[in-house]
Every structure is written in C-alpha cells, then in structure tokens.
Amino acid sequence: MRMLINVPETVVADALRGMAAAHPELTVDVEHRVVLRRDAPVAGKVALVSGGGSGHEPLHGGFVGPGMLAAACPGEVFTSPVPDQMVRAAAAVDSGAGVLFVVKNYTGDVLNFEMAAELAEDEGIQVAKVLVNDDVAVTDSLFTAGRRGTGATLFVEKIAGAAAEEGAPLERVEAIARRVNERSRSFGVALSACTTPAKGSPTFDLPEGELELGIGIHGEPGRERRPMMTSGEIADFAVDAVLEDLQPSGPVLALVNGMGATPLLELYGFNAEVQRVLTERGVPVARTLVGNYVTSLDMAGCSVTLCEADEEMLRLWDAPVQTPALRWGR
Amino acid sequence: MRMLINVPETVVADALRGMAAAHPELTVDVEHRVVLRRDAPVAGKVALVSGGGSGHEPLHGGFVGPGMLAAACPGEVFTSPVPDQMVRAAAAVDSGAGVLFVVKNYTGDVLNFEMAAELAEDEGIQVAKVLVNDDVAVTDSLFTAGRRGTGATLFVEKIAGAAAEEGAPLERVEAIARRVNERSRSFGVALSACTTPAKGSPTFDLPEGELELGIGIHGEPGRERRPMMTSGEIADFAVDAVLEDLQPSGPVLALVNGMGATPLLELYGFNAEVQRVLTERGVPVARTLVGNYVTSLDMAGCSVTLCEADEEMLRLWDAPVQTPALRWGR
C-alpha cells in the first residue's frame, strides 16, 4: 500500500484539514464536510453546489470560489456524499436566489442529491439540478445506469458558475449548465488501475503492456482491454470515440485531463496528438486546458473532453475565476 | 512501460508542441526548446531564465510568464539542457537590463549554465547566476556534488521574478534570489520509484511496504530505506530534517509538494500533518502551497520546503503572477 495516509478511515477528514490550512480564502467545515466560498451567501446571486466521492481532486473542492462553485460536498473515497452535507451546503450559500446542484450521473450521487433537494426545498430553498453525463464509453444507456459524469463537470461548473457570478437567475444558470452538458462528451483511458485506501490494492489487474479503454473515474475497469498503444493511437481512439457522438459545427473547448499519476510531460505530449487529430478531423479548437483536474486517485491515464461552445459559453469560460485549481482574469 | 508516449526519443518535443497548443499566451519554440514570455523582452526589466532536465513539470516551463520566469529551457528527461538553449533564451529576453540564470545545483546544470553564461556575455548580455541548493538530504557537501536544488526553485523563481517585474536592477534581483535560496530547505520522500521513458522500467526497486527517505527529483534512491510510515510520521521526519538545518525566527513559506503520482487528496492530508508538526515546533506559517509543482515523473511521494520569509519576500510572494502553473493577483 504505497499511500501517504494515516489510516484509511480518516483520509477525507485529513485532506479537509490540510485544505483548510492551505486555503484561508475558503471556509472548510471539516466536521460537516463542506467547502464553502468565504463570502457566501453572495447577495442576489445563484449558488452552485456540487460534490461527489473524494479521490477526484481537485474536483470539486478545488473549484470552489468566485466564478465557479459556492460550495462542494466531499464524500468518502469514491462514495457519493450524504444528503445532510448537501442540505447544509445549500443552506449556507443560498442568498435567496436559489441553488443549482451539479450532479454527476452515478446512482449514488443522483439518489443522495435527490433526497437533499427534497429536504432543502422543505427548508424553503429553491433548488434546481443538472445532471452531468458526458462519458461516451457507456453505451446502451437503456440497459445501464446511463452515461457517467466525468470531465464535462469542469466545463459545467466553470461556465454555469460564471453565469451565476454575472447575476443570471436560477432558470438561466440551470439552462446554461444543461446546454454545456448536452454539448460535451468525454472518453477515458487507463494505463494502470488505482488503489483506494479502503482496499489497499489496485482495483483491477492490468498487466504491463495493456491498457483499458473507456474507463470511468472510479477505478472500474473499462469496456475493453487492448495491447498498449502509442500516445498518438490513443488520441485517435479517444477523439474519434467522442466525435462519433458529438459532431461539432463550431469551435470546441478541449480538456486533456490526467487521471492522477500520468506526468504533465506526458499529458502535454498527449495534447499535441489530440490537437493533431482534431485538426485532421476539421474541428477547430477555441481553448485547451491540460492538467490533472478530474482524477481517479493514483490511476495512470487520461481522458479527453470536448465541448461544442457557442459565443456565450466561450465568454463565460473566459470570465474571471478564483479557485484553488482554476484561476484567471479578475 | 505504462507511459502515455509515442517513442522515448520525442517526449520532450511532443510535450512542447502540446504546451504550445494549450498556452497561446506563451511563445514555445519547439525546435530550439525554449519557452518564452510572449511579451519578452520587457523594456527596462531584468529577465529570469531557468531550465533543467524535463520530467519535473510544471517546473520550469509552467512558471514562465509575467511575475516569474522570462524563459525556460527544457532539457531531455532528467538531463540538463545545453548551453545553446540558454544563450538563445537569454538573447530573446534580455532588454538590456540583464539576465538572471536560476540554476539548480547539479553538475550538469551548473556546467551547462556556466558555459552559457560565458557565451552570452560574449554576445554582450549581462548575466548573473544564482545556484539553488536546498535539499538537506545531501549531507557532507565537501564529499558530494553539494546539496541538490529542489522545491526552493519555485520560491526563488517566484520571489525574484516578482522583484524583476517591479523593475529591480540585476544586482538586487540576484541578491533577493540568493537570499531566498539561503533561507530555504527541503526534504523529500519516495513511496515509489519513477520510470524514465529511456529506461522504461523503475529507476530503483522499492518493495511494497518500504519507502525511501531523502530522495532527490531524478529518480535516484534516497539516503535511507525504511519500513512504510504513516503520513504523520513522514511529516515529523521531513519537517524535523528541514528544521535541523533552518531555525526560522519568523514565519515561513511552506511548499508541500507532490512528486507526481501522489493524489492531491493524500497531499492535502499530508499538509495537515506538516502544519501540525510546525505548530508543535513553534514555527508560524505565513503561506502554504500544496500541489504537484516540482515533480519526478510518475514517482509517488512528497517533499516539504520551508523558506524563512521576511516582509519583502512575503510581499513579493503575494505579488501578481500569471503563468500556467502559478497564477494569482493582477
């Protein structure tokens, strides 16, 4: 167990204490497991609340701050948070303008956020929800829990967060969030499994020289195992998988995301290949973000998310954001 | 070989192409391997130039931009760049106010930067050099190549870069850089070795359940191997190793750095323990930065860097910076 931890039971609480120390500009409620904008509630503004299992850092806590999330609720590792956290977060950040729950499409997240929405509404908070489900590796959604929410979460949180910051009302923030999700698709690849603290050994067995195509962000095996491919071949496969489902007529936002243990050096090299494929397919790229943003603990691998962005979405993407992990403009 | 690459020979060029695509705000000269501030040379201002082997990303290319480096020269993986790169970078960024070379103390880096300084001076560029050597794991410096340059490089580049941005003359920028280095110390720990593209297998063999104390950032084994320790025990060991050599009388800057493959969740948890130890030792912390900043490819592990910061250093630390990896203020 090559982990920098004390005991598996306290990893989330330990991380929140460390986050609190590193980010005095946030309010980190370690006991109740909520990360909040220091200045919440912000008068007259819609508040975005998200959350999910831990192990995907910087998602979501690293995206809390002006221009993005008002609050994040971290669950146990790979386990959706509980309704109590979401209700507490909603109550803390609601200025009366309402709250948008950004929910990645997993059974656990969906059920817990649904319960939380009911409870928050009981407390007089206006709640809207957007489901993020961008992962094209999940096919036959009739016979599955549906597409997983992965990289597009970052796009939804950033763009809808900017709309909220501008003072857009809840219905508009919700509509934009929905539009971003509808126009976003992702595909992920694992070069290694990850190790959860609770299990202490890799979640699946991936021999050297093989890779998993179509993985999610919870250490689950993918749809298919193949002999190792080059960065260029992986880019071809991943981008084509996305483009099979999303035929953008205009420029895209591209997220070239690391799963956690893939060095930035490799990620940038992979980005060069992603850009090559997009050029070959005639897809113009408006903005590119490269880095470890939606991770899966210590998994080696990467994912590609494309979002067909209209002018409003691009403007909101470029709008100022001040969070631990995403920060530009002012 | 679990690597997201095409062939080992092109990893650095591939990464630079990918970096160019992701960062239109930088000038990336892929052919000559130089990453430049778009607006260089900046009239009247001293320019910081750094560089070193690749594999430590975001160091140094990710630190190029207003308020930090004017240029970075990436070498092959774990191999110092060649003088030609540094001379080209110096010529491109020198406004006449002079250039400061920030050099990590490794034989290769020292020799290549020395040659470059001579050549650049032949071209009429005023060059100063600062050597970063903060790694307390290297003892008996009389019988070694001396302390390695690791995490303190970030402090030197940020603080001296801010001084340069303010318009300080070369001697002052050099003096501040030197002061930051003198007041900084680091200690690193590996939970796994890393794999270089050229070798394709781990640089050393670290059995499960053991760790290496006192490692550098080039995949070399450390000074000592021990049975696995908890995050809290590692924090005790690392912080005490630093404090044995640095007895700060005032507040410190703390960098809790990941070596590449350690999840941010664990790093934040480790930071909680580092803060605990510092509190126990009576060392006040002025600022804390947690993340993967000075990495060693896909090594799992962490390092702690402390810098005894005076008021000027804190002010310069807080000054605006606009680079891919470090970004605040404006």
Next chain:
Amino acid sequence: MTDITGLDAAFFRRWLTVAGTAVDREADRLTELDSAIGDADHGANLKRGFAAVRDVLDKEPPETPGAVLVAAGRQLISTVGGASGPLYGTLLRRTGKALGDSATVTREQLAAALTAGVGAVAQLGGAQVGDKTMLDALVPAAEALGESFEAAREAAERGALGTVPLQARKGRASYLGERSIGHQDPGATSSALLVAALAEVAAG
C-alpha cells in the same frame, strides 16, 4: 426475546446489531466483490453505516419495531452515501413506517412491511429483479418471509448467488456490460447477509 406471539423493539435492535457484526466480518469480501464490478467501497460503506446505526440505537433506543427501523434507516442515509446508503436507508425506513407504531409485530406483518420497503427500493432505484442488484436477494426474501425466517434466508442466499451469471443493468456494474457477467453482485450479497442475520436472531 423472540416471543412466538410477536417481535419487539429489542428483537429488531438485536437484528441490526447482528447484521452490523456480519457486515464488519464480511466487509473485505464485499469490497472485493465491489472491486471486480464496481468501485471497491461497498464493504467500507456498510461498515460505516452500521457502526452509526449501532451508536444511535445504543444512545436512545427507540421503543417500537417501526421506530427502530426508521431510526436505523435515517442513520444509513446520513452516513453511508453511495447508492447503497439511500437504498438500504429507504428499505429500513419504509419497512419501519409500514410497521406502524405497535410494540410487537408478527412475522407475517414484517413480511408485508418488508415487501413495502423492497417496493420503495425498486421505485427509488428504478431497478427490477434480474438487473443484478440487491433486489435479486431482497425480492425473493420478502416473499419467502411469509413462509418462515429460514425460507427467507435461503431465498436471499439463492438470489445473491443467482446474480453471478447476470449482466448488470443498474448501478456501476452496468458500465461493464458483458464484463459484469460471472461476478456476484456486492449489494445482493450484503442483502443476503442482512436477511441471514434476521433468521439468526429469530432462531434465538
């Protein structure tokens, strides 16, 4: 005690205690199963949840069977998270609600209430028998409980084993498509544990 005439609050508290012990004992196995077709947390999730249930039942033991199950269900919802938290929480809460506030209930009454609880789980999760979920153990168990505790235990066990050849259509395992075949569902397995605990307590 397990009086033939009726099951009291103490019986239900004992059930949840024994269930918690079984969960602790089998946590690694549940996580292992979840690791094959899920995200390797099912054991840790239930361990955390049942520890919290034990705490709350120790602190202020509710006085009716219904109240015990409602309190336990709430606690699971508040501490487990994931898919199983709301689902098991709903199972206990809705079963408890269906039991009303009588001080003792019969096995037949429990069977009817459990059927209501299982129905609520099916509605919440949108799954049905054959989807390779906890329902594959819970549905037959609720039915067989009309007969006897032991029949319920056997039905749940059979249901859990029966998930092995199934392709998952709900929950995380569904992402794997055909690769989910050949593995036993962790939720069905934990359901069988819970029902076995019930039979064990009933057996005295």
Next chain:
Amino acid sequence: MTDITGLDAAFFRRWLTVAGTAVDREADRLTELDSAIGDADHGANLKRGFAAVRDVLDKEPPETPGAVLVAAGRQLISTVGGASGPLYGTLLRRTGKALGDSATVTREQLAAALTAGVGAVAQLGGAQVGDKTMLDALVPAAEALGESFEAAREAAERGALGTVPLQARKGRASYLGERSIGHQDPGATSSALLVAALAEVAAG
C-alpha cells in the same frame, strides 16, 4: 589509414564513428549503470551526442585531427546536456586544440594532447582520480597511451572496473553516500568504451 608515421583526420573520424557504434550497442548498459547510482540517462545522452557527431562529421568532414576533435567536442556540448555533455565535449575540444593544425599526429602527440584534455575535464568538473568519475578511466588511459594504444585500452578498462568499490564524491552518485559503493561508474564505463574504440581503430 593508421600510418605508422602519423594519425590523420580520417583516423579520428573513424575513431568517433566506431565509438558511436560502441555507444549505441552499450547504451542500455550505460543507462542501467546510471540507473543504479544516477538518473538513468547516460546511455541515451551519449547516443544522442554521438549521433550528432556522426552527422556533423559526415556533412563537412574537418581536414585535420585537431579540427575533427574540436568539431566533435562542440557538437557534444550542443546536444548532450547533463554532466557528461560539457565534460566529454571539453575533453574532445581541448584535446583537439592541443593537437594544433597539423595534418597528421603521432601517438605520442595524441597522448600529450589527451593529457591536456583530461586536465581540462578535471578542472571543469573539480574532480580527481578516486572520486568515482570518468577521470578514473581517462587519467590512467592518457598516461598509458604514451606506451601504446593497447596499454591505454587496458588502463581505461581497469580504471572503470576500479570504480566499483569506490564511494562517489562527484556527480549524482555522490548523493548516495555509501550506497554508491559496489556499482561501476557509468561515465568511467563509457570512457573505457571510447578508449577501446581508439585502440580498435589503431589496430586497423
């Protein structure tokens, strides 16, 4: 050809070609040695450098022994990086400069020039014999070259093997302290390869 009366530019070009081939062949071994006590790049570094040397010598072959070595040394400095780039680059450049611009040189002249080149390496890197570096092969080789090519080859080989029991005091290996003992120095090993290539070409 290796004329008894003198070594010409073609001889030195051949030396560097044969050395490059040896480096290509032994690159993995050099990297392996560097992996044990360094950073696992020595083989790749020299491979890259000697490929560049080959290119430049092919494109515009210099016409004197001194010019061949100076051009090769410059090329190593411009393409290798790391510690070995400046050190080997300086070795060849300064040896070449010491040879002056005569069209042929004797072995004795080469031995003297190499001694100058090795001295420049020692000065640049601040190391001396016994520090577990390339100097442990180069210093005895330069001395023995006064005797014969074969003696130089043997001396370099012996010097490289002799680094095994040493504790490193320069370069990356020095960070390991006592843990550097028991491993052969990669730079001394590559130096022995280069001297062996020289002896091989001299043997015809």
